[in-house]
Amino acid sequence: MEISVILGDITKIKADAIVNAANTSLLGGGGVDGAIHRAGGKAILDDCVKIRNKQGGCAVGEAVITGAGELPAQYVIHAVGPVWKNGRSQEPELLQRAYSRCLDLAATHGIQVIAFPCISTGIYRFPKKEAAIIAVNTVRQHAYKPARVIFVCFDQESYAIYQALLGVQ
Template identity: 65%
Template sequence: MKFELIQGDITKVQADAIVNAANTSLMGGGGVDGAIHRAGGPAILEDCRKIVARQGKCATGEAVVTTAGNLPARYVIHTVGPVWNGKPKEEELLANAYRNSLEQAVAHDVKTIAFPNISTGIYHFPKNKAAQIAITTVRDFSEKNSTIEKVIFVCFDRENYDLYKSLL
């Protein structure tokens, strides 16, 4: 598995799948979630509504897949990261968000996947801790599964970009 690091807008990344840092309702929100819903158009929200009608909300750490609508990807993998309160369980929930996104990618024959910095915006997860969890979880997954060929970490801000660059 190859790793790529870029600073920019995940809605413009060419990949088989991009990951959305969603909320449990899957109905769009702020930050990357709102940007993906706006750029992808109504097809994403329509798929999210069907998922919620079928299974209810998406639990923290879980992931679901929708169309990518107007985005330059085939799929959007929506995952819910934890809100940071300083509890150890939150670290495992964040790792689960990455791991379950990767599992969904494998199930949908995704070869390239792009991740944002899950939970580091309005959910206030410490950026350094989140970067370590993201990279460790993806590396551990790649040792057991070779289906995904490339993971792109897409950092919106310079602080996250610099953290990932030092860890990679």
């Protein structure tokens, strides 16, 4: 399994699946969630509405999969990370579970190239370094090993953290 990090826009990544840092409603929002919904078009929202109508959204620490609409990927995996509450509400465990559920879905759908954003580190305020450690450790320790995992960072600070964790420059 190859693990890499890039600084860029996840909506431009060519992968079997990209991961969306979604909210529990699955109906789009700000940050990466809004960007994915805008770039992918109405098909993604339509798929999310079907899931929501069937199961009532997506719980924190869980993930669901949809088509990717107009994105250069086959799938979007919508993962709901936790809002940071000073680490007193199982946030690390919930974030680890969200990454793990993404990999479970990747295994089920035969996904070999998956791109992750920095889940929960934007408006959900999860500390960036702690979140990156959880992300990298979860990918390394998960039973499913896709051919390639790409961590896509939107800001320089996150990019530097992942470079250090992965030992790349």
